[in-house]
Amino acid sequence: MAASDDCRLDLIKSLVRAFPDFPKKGIIFRDICPILKSPEALSAVISLFEQHVREKFQKVDLVVGLDARGFLFGPLLAQRLGVGFVLVRKKGKLPGATVSVAYDLEYGKAEAEIQEDAVSPGQKVILIDDLLATGGTLYAACALMQQQRAEVLGCLVVMELKDLNGADKLKPHHVHSLLQY
Template sequence: MDLKPHIRQVPDFPKPGILFYDISTLLAHPQAWQATVQQLEDAVRPEKPEILAGIESRGFLVAAPLALQLGLGFVMVRKQGKLPGPNVPYTYDLEYGQDTIEIQEGAIQPGQRVIVLDDLLATGGTMSASVELIRKIGGDVRGCACIIELSFLQGRAKLDVPVTSLIQFDS
């Protein structure tokens, strides 16, 4: 199934000059959503993951049903201060400033094979930081996957693992 027609493009959101790629229309279409999960399953299964990591917040929507489909666990990578209990932080540079993401201590065991998921790959900063955070706690990141890739932003170049994207936008 061609998934691209199920992505709504919203101009000037969240601010003027930004074109937002909205997956809510994909999520609302049961056949398209099932096809999305199936295509992601086909893409990540060969990497033999033991657990999936979803990036806040739309990455949760991608990783959780895929983990269920694959019979795997799911862990969350969140912005600082959003997870209870002891957490492991990772601070990374943004275009203007820094941001910090966290994962719960013990969420991933040393050597455990992990796939990192999000809804969209743009500049690659958050996905790259998530890979580094998981490595920091001993995870073996086997790849990253997303529904949408804004290939003109070259985020894939920041990642040193295989990247799967189901839909690419070139401009």
């Protein structure tokens, strides 16, 4: 990793705030809002993602962002890569014909969906979100891409909570995280 990469990562990490016991006792919430507030830090996140994608993949057709914070990073990355952006939303939030998949949460069940015509068979996609915890939401998004017969090149996240082993749930898909806690 180049020194400039280290500087960008240091900047990003310095802006992540930890809130103990939120939303409940025993959980440390990692807040990325200060990153979004800093043009320099936000640019650093997108630049590091762009660098990773360009080094690892010859062709990307779409960036797929997960509800809701993947919507913040995804369009910026898609614009830098010169490709389109697609939304994966919670069930019932998209108009028109949709495709959905159910998945488990730590506290129940949920469904993720995309518009039926959002991804075409054979398209090469990168998934993006702010956080990888248990992997449920990214797993559901990968399943949606598989249903649409798209090729998932990899998953990008700003932060990964390593102790929760979410990356294991996503295998064989590669996860690239900027920060690990």
